[in-house]
Amino acid sequence: MAPDDWDERGTPDHRFTEVKILLHDLSCVHQLQSSDRESRDVAVIATSSISCACGCHRLSNDCTLVQFVNNFLDSEIAMQAPSSAMAPLIAVIGCDGSGKSTVCEHILEWIGRYGPAGTVHLGKQAGNVGRSLGRLPLVGAAMERLIRRKSDDVNDRIKEDKQPSLFPALVISAFTLRRRRRFKRMLALRQRGLIVVTDRFPQLEIPGAYDGPGFPEASQGSRPVLALARHEHAIFEWMANHRPDLVLRLNVDLDTACARKPDHRREALSRKIAVTPLLTYSGAQIVDIDTNQPLANVLKEAEAAVARVMAERGYAVKEENPRAA
Incomplete structure (x- = not known):
């Protein structure tokens, strides 16, 4: 099947909006009250990066690194067990280029025959932000080199434990x-009774990769x-405790993934493909789908797997399809 048959849509406008806000924050962030120039520079860059990463919410000029650390450590985590009364949760996972976005969009529309449905992206998306920065005019190449250097430094430290x-x-x-x-x-969507289809899902089994912990x-x-x-x-322990009703695990070979995602590094895609079969998502029901085959076959297999789970949960097809949320 030709890679062009697939449509893994992104949201470039949203990504570049985040980048614009990062640049805005670089120009207006308040410096730390310190004579240490290095500390002030770190505060400027880190605060801007945090603003971008947290979804376009600018940090105030009075925000410092100390305040961020305190806010992160003080953030409340509800450790209660997932409620079995919540609406079904379908997670779609796989290496970049496996067709996650295409399958998610199709299943979201198709599953509306069972009731109202919504979707949430649960991935880190750090790569998307980095690639967007790399495409910026004038400063893009320098930003890309900086990100690559920082990433390599983190990997070197990990190797040294x-x-x-x-x-x-x-x-x-x-x-x-x-x-x-x-x-x-x-979770709020599920509690409201909406069937939820997620693009990616957090996992605790393999830190540092594949939507797992970053540390x-x-x-x-x-x-x-x-x-x-x-x-x-x-x-991550709290998030992984909410086990999906079904995980659609999309499998793809390396050459196909690289053809569909030419802006991704081949070695990074290779590592993700190797990790894919190792993920268990806390014992959730997993259905493997070969996405090297024609798209129509992939979608048919996905529909069949979801239909079985919906029947197990007691859902029946309705006459009219509510619009997806």
């Missing part, structure tokens, strides 16, 4: 807060970073 330094830790924490907010929105399982690091890592683990 060390946590990231403070700045990358703050960025990781910002993305975690963003995902926690989206996850709570997903590694390392014991070495500064106290603030170790505290942030512990708190992130608690957030």
Whole structure:
């Protein structure tokens, strides 16, 4: 099947809106009351990155790194068990280029025959933000090199069984807060009786990859970073405790994934493909679908798997399809 048969839509306008806000914050963020120039520079860059990562909500000029750390550590986590009374939850997971967006959009529309439905993206999307920054005129190339350098530094520290330094830790924490907010929105939709289809789903089995925790399982690091890592683990433990009714696991070969996602690094896609079959999502029901086959066959298999789960949950097809939320 030709890669063009697939349509993994993104939201470029939204991503560039986040980038514009990041640049705005770079110009107006309040400096720390410190004579240490390096600390002030870190505050400017980290605060801007946090603003972008947290979903277009600008931080006030009085916000500092200390305030952010305190807010992150003080964020409330409800550890209650998931309610079996909530509406069904269907998660679609797979490597980039496997067709997650296409399958999500189709299932969201198709599942409306059972009742009102909604969708939430539960991925980190750090790569999307980084690629958007890399496409900016004039500064894009420099930003891309900076992000790549910081990423390589974090990977080197992980190999040495060390946590990231403070700045990358703050960025990781910002993305975690963003995902926690989206996850709570997903739960609210289910509590309102909406069937929810998610693009990606948090997992706790493999840190540092595939929508898992951003902090590694390392014991070495500064106290603030170790505290942030512990708190992130608690957030992911809470999210993973809400097991989906069904996980559609989309499998794709490396060449097909690279053809569909030419702006992604081949080695990164290779790692994700290798990890895909290892994820269990706390024992959730998983249906594997080969997305190298024609799209029509993929969608047919996805519909059949969802139909079985909806029948198990006692849902019947309605005469009229409510509009998806």
